[in-house]
Amino acid sequence: MKSKFFAVLLIFISLAAFGQSTKPSKKDYVVTIKTEFGDMVLLLSDLTPKHKENFLKLAQQGFYNGTTFHRIIDGFMIQGGDPNSKDADPNNDGMGGPGYTVPAEFNEKLKHNKGAVAAARMGDQVNPKRESSGSQFYIVENQDGAHFLDNQYTVFGQVVQGLDVIDKIATQPKDQRDRPSKNITMEVSVKKLKKKKIIKLYHCENFYKA
Numbered sequence: 001m002k003s004k005f006f007a008v009l010l011i012f013i014s015l016a017a018f019g020q021s022t023k024p025s026k027k028d029y030v031v032t033i034k035t036e037f038g039d040m041v042l043l044l045s046d047l048t049p050k051h052k053e054n055f056l057k058l059a060q061q062g063f064y065n066g067t068t069f070h071r072i073i074d075g076f077m078i079q080g081g082d083p084n085s086k087d088a089d090p091n092n093d094g095m096g097g098p099g100y101t102v103p104a105e106f107n108e109k110l111k112h113n114k115g116a117v118a119a120a121r122m123g124d125q126v127n128p129k130r131e132s133s134g135s136q137f138y139i140v141e142n143q144d145g146a147h148f149l150d151n152q153y154t155v156f157g158q159v160v161q162g163l164d165v166i167d168k169i170a171t172q173p174k175d176q177r178d179r180p181s182k183n184i185t186m187e188v189s190v191k192k193l194k195k196k197k198i199i200k201l202y203h204c205e206n207f208y209k210a
Contacts, residue, residue: 025195026194026195026196027192027193027194027195028043028192028193028195028198029043029044029056029190029191029192030042030043030190030191030192030193030198031043031044031055031056031059031157031188031189031190032188032189032190032191033064033162033186033187033188034186034187034188034189035069035165035169035184035185035186036184036185037165037168037169037184038162038164038165038168039161039162039165040139040159040161040162040163040165040166041159041160041161041162041202042115042117042157042158042159042160043157043158043160043198043202043204043207044056044117044156044157045107045110045155045156045157045158045207045210047105047107047109047110047210048105048107048110048154048155048156049105050102050103050105051102051105051119051132051154051156051157052156052157054102054134055137055156055157056190058098058135059188059189059190060190063083063098063135064080064081064135064186064187064188065186065187065188066086066185066186066187067080067081067082067083067085067086067185067186068080068082068085068086068093068180068183068184068185068186069169069180069184069186070082070085070093070094070179070180071093071094071138071177071178071179072169072170072172072174072178072179072180072184073141073170073178074141074170074171075141075142075170076140076141076142076146076170077138077139077140077141077142077146077170078138078139078141078166078169078170079094079120079136079137079138079139080136080137080138080184080186081120081133081135081136081137082094082095082096082097082135082136083096083097083098083135084096085183090179093179094136096135096136097133097134097135097136098134098135099134100134101121101127101131101132101133101134102119102131102132102133102134102154103129103131103132104129104130104131104132104154105154105156106130106151106154107155108151109210110154110155110156110210111145111147111150111155112140112145112146112147112148112149112150112153112155113140113145113158114140114141114142114143114144114145114163115139115140115158115159115160115163115166116139116140116145116146116155116157116158116159117137117138117139117155117156117157117158117159118137118138118139118140118149118153118154118155118156119132119133119136119137119153119154119156120132120133120136120137120138120153121133121153121154130152130153130154132153132154139159139166140166141166141167141170158204158207160202160203160204160207161202169184172184195208
């Protein structure tokens with residue numbers, strides 16, 4: 001009889017522990033990308049855990065600091081995050097990364113809306129699984145979004161403040177390769193806040209409803 005009681009108790013404790021481990025966190029990470037044209041504040045989605053973890057890791061390591069937005073297309077998007085953009089050779093921009101890719105994490109709830117943060121990647125011919133670059137990302141500038149890319153490239157975040165900064169960067173002078181004539185560098189920082197405070201600061205209730 002005692003053994004049955006302890007067995008039931010053990011199951012109850014295990015279930016309680018499991019429930020605690022899966023309980024949603026009351027805090028989240030806020031990412032700030034500083035540029036000479038202003039700051040962009042973005043949140044990363046829990047629906048794309050691999051991309052979120054990877055971006056936060058790189059940002060916290062200072063990987064992105066000093067990299068540039070090396071490709072800009074007005075009416076479409078701005079792209080950055082390539083470590084090659086730190087050197088003096090503009091011809092290798094867009095070809096670098098941390099040495100690995102991230103598995104695709106497509107989700108119907110995450111769309112290429114204005115301000116969406118998505119992972120760049122190699123084309124389907126050489127990358128049939130559509131795995132993401134380990135560091136390069138782009139931010140949608142088009143007011144109507146870029147929905148032809150939905151479920152083609154992984155969307156993993158959203159700019160919640162500084163949408164005007166995207167527009168300013170996208171309209172800068174550039175060459176025939178869509179590379180800005182002048183380097184547009186970034187500094188990326190991360191801080192952890194209570195979700196209630198994040199919602200109050202950035203009015204982003206819908207982000208957490210996704």
